Amino acid sequence: MPSAELLNEAQRLMTICNACRYCEGFCAVFPAMELRTKFDAEDTVYLANLCHNCRGCYYACQYAPPHEFGVNVPQTLSALRLDSYRDFAWPHVLAGLFRRNGLALGLISLASLGLIVALVLGWQDASVVFSSHTGPGAFYEVIPYRLMVVPALVLSGLIVLALGIGLARFWRAIGGRWRELADLPALARGGWDALRLTYLGGGGHGCNYPDAGFSQRRRWLHHLTFYGFGLDLLATSTAAVYHHVFAWQAPYPYTSLPVVLGTVGGLGLLVGPAGLLWLKWRSDPRPAAESVWGMDVGFLVLLFLTSLSGLVLLAARETAAMGSLLVIHLGFVAGLFVTFPYGKFVHAVYRYAALVRYAQERNRNSTS
Template sequence: MQTLEALTRDALALGRGEFVPATPQTDEVARVMGICNACRYCEGFCAVFPAMTRRLAFDPADAHYLANLCHNCGACLHACQYAPPHEFALNVPRAMAQVRMTTYADHAWPAAFGALYRRNGLTVALALAAGLALFGLLVLALHGRLWHAPLAGDFYAVLPHGLMVALFAPVFGWAVLALGMGVRRFWRGVTPGGEMPGAAVIEATHDALRLRYLDGGHGQGCHDADDRTTHWRRRFHHLTAGGFGLCFASTTIATLYHYLLGLQAPYPVTSLPVLLGTAGGFGLLVGPAGLLWLNLRRDPLHGDPRQRPMDRAFLMLLFLVSLTGLALLAGRETGAMAALLVVHLGTVMALFLTLPYGKFAHAVYRGAALLKYAVERRRPDRIGLGDA
């Protein structure tokens, strides 16, 4: 039989418009936040703690919201007097990380694909990238084009433009649709509805783009393996996000060149698509490499060690996409261009296929959590059960 507390939590979740079930992970966040709410030593560290103080109890939807608001800077863990080995064993970053994994899995679309989050490890991601690249190389070899006369960088002489669009547009569209449906379900679960001020949207966008809460809550950066702080995690995140954005802008502009201006690839090295793509490529080379380096040496108490294969898979795929793309740019005037092209496209395809069911999900769910926080801050303080 359910306890009164459990029934109350379920009723609150149903009142939000979408049921969010309780799990051992959400119960642990509720326990941790209950103690933190009594202490409040970390109240000024990040958005999690001001959002926490608006509540007296934490239902599963609150746990998912607060978990995705957490940026895992580690400040609260190193400041906490109740952290392990204290008998309370409070570890906010780990509790939040474990709920974030359930957020991704529980809100995945289609729902049956939620299990992919638990299986999207480094081996799977690299095997998929290698398999797709090898398939492309075998097709080239069967047609006698593994090494060819220089084609002056004309990719479409290897793969026609229409074929590239037919291969990649559905996969990219599926990734966008799956992520959009997942975050829609998340938003309906954690938000009761109501007005969304434009100022809240601007604030959330500003905080997301600046990676505001990766400053450790005190402007000194994230905590390293010990009590030292560093800004490198924030810098590498900026390089990764900026590189991804520049590569997307490069592809978008090249598409406009092709369809609106009738300008066909290949484009000169000094053209806008190539310049943006090159800059983005270097950002996606340095940023993921730096984040992987930090991930390998970070204290196991920071976050959930069981999720590190998923984290590293995403970083490795970003790194390989950038590495193969820059190699293709460097060798596009040589006889190896076709081989370099299919290897690059294989890694890009692997990235797109795993995008909705891997670490990239944290970006969209965190953005939604920041938006809820910005909306919530503009409402009168009402402390009680459930949402403020």
């Protein structure tokens, strides 16, 4: 569980907010808070993961610093979220990666890149990597298909396992029961709120980011990132169907479905993270928790580099640089995937679960 100091501070704030209730229309956190009269560890962890860090309640609050009450809800809930990520990490021995997460992400990505370079150069003659290859199967002349796919499948299985165990721990910790995970209306409602980023909308004005002004920029940039990532996953799945069902080997034509999906997704994944980094750079540090800075920045940089290396590979795939660019791109992809359960990516899993829980609570409350 998060540190006693952080839990006490969250409980103090929730008690003040529950009496004040000025912010109840801002997001899901305040209505969920109002269903409670006291706040134990499980409530505060749930509310922390329900918070989208829109910062609306900080700028609206008459008790925010320098007031003696020092109410700073986004800062405390951000720090609490990070602590909860550590607590639910599996295997727990890797939870320490959340401590200096930006550094950990950088080192793991470099190690992944180094490992792929060593594997490829151990497998192939260097002249194969540095010469040009064109036509169907060109990528696999540099890195054999099985060497590319088998480790990726094993890694994907481990990532799904780690995220699944983390999700199960989170669900139990916030008081969820297993059968409630099959609550289809709540799953759909939570999915709708997650896909729309309802609670970054500020009820229509947008969130207060990077400063006190209202703006939809963060929401749209997050959409570009999320849907860009989704399109890239779809492109990879389509390419797998081409390979295994139709026996068509990559690289595919520029107008083919996997390349079009991958290019559009890659552009989203370039503009979204770059814009979010720019907003973060300009953002007011007062409602932020210092401890989450490295995690947020490290994840965005890694997403950006993964996308950039993929697009450069696409543009230069018919040149002698293709082999080196393929190795670099796969290095970033491996670094990104290995760190999924130990970085910012987990917020997607826990926040969705918190939104599902909120949908269930709201439903129970409206029928009681």
